[in-house]
Amino acid sequence: MLEKILTSITPTLTPKNTKVHLAQHNGKEHPMDVYLAGNFDNWQSWQARKSFECEYLISLVELPKTKKWLLAGVYDSLQATETTNNNKYKYRYQYRRVNEFSELEGRLILSYKKPRNNYLKLSTCLTGMTISSILEEPMTVGKFPGYKEVDISHQELKTIVTNAIESWQTALSSIAGVYLISDHTEGEEQLYVGSATGVEGIWGRWVTYAKKGHGGNIKIRDLHRNRGDDFSQNFRFSILEISDKQTGTEEMKAKENHWKRRLLTRDRGLNGN
Structure with a gap:
């Protein structure tokens, strides 16, 4: 055949x-x-x-x-x-x-x-x-699956940002929220919790990760120094909680701290504060 x-x-x-x-x-x-x-x-x-x-x-x-x-x-x-x-x-x-x-x-x-x-x-x-x-259509990075279903690799995030895939950009820029970065590097599995507010919401924050990998975070930058340019190849990005973009900075920080405590990302993860 x-x-x-x-x-x-x-x-x-x-x-x-x-x-x-x-x-x-x-x-x-x-x-x-x-x-x-x-x-x-x-x-x-x-x-x-x-x-x-x-x-x-x-x-x-x-x-x-x-x-x-x-x-x-x-x-x-x-x-x-x-x-x-x-x-x-x-x-x-x-x-x-x-x-x-x-x-x-x-x-x-x-x-x-x-x-x-x-x-x-x-x-x-x-x-x-x-x-x-x-397949009916060529395989591509799919449309936005819904906030609860987001679970993408760093390479997929780069593809989404580089191509400005509309469904993802619209969804992620419409909300503020708390997100999770999970490092699946064998023997070094760790978590990082972050939050995003502002005009571009989670989209604006994730664009910085797509471009640099570390987003300016201290412990993730340490991974860059220790591992080299491939430090983020095993990162995955997901969303823990979404909020209205009008949510104040202090309220969003409180939500972020709640997840840090629950996931122990200060003690055993990549959060430095």
């Missing part, structure tokens, strides 16, 4: 002349975050080895915590240039998207139990791949 779809779109693409890139977390970024941010092609172009020596490349992005993969794109005209500008990645690939597959990009989801290798000949993995579903 899958082979028929691929070859019907581009007859010159065959299992023998095509490689599959199974893109997973590289220790620094998750490719799904990169894909949703629109930076996947550049991210993929840096390789430690000549991994894409083939006529065609099919790139699949892991859906976190599943054995399913989203089609990011199909590429040809792959050429590797050796570079000395990056210590980790020795090669930079130039390639072009095969536009005939654009209707399936971000929509086609495959099921596949991946072996250890991330770069496989299509002929090797084709028999184990099945079509799980084809």
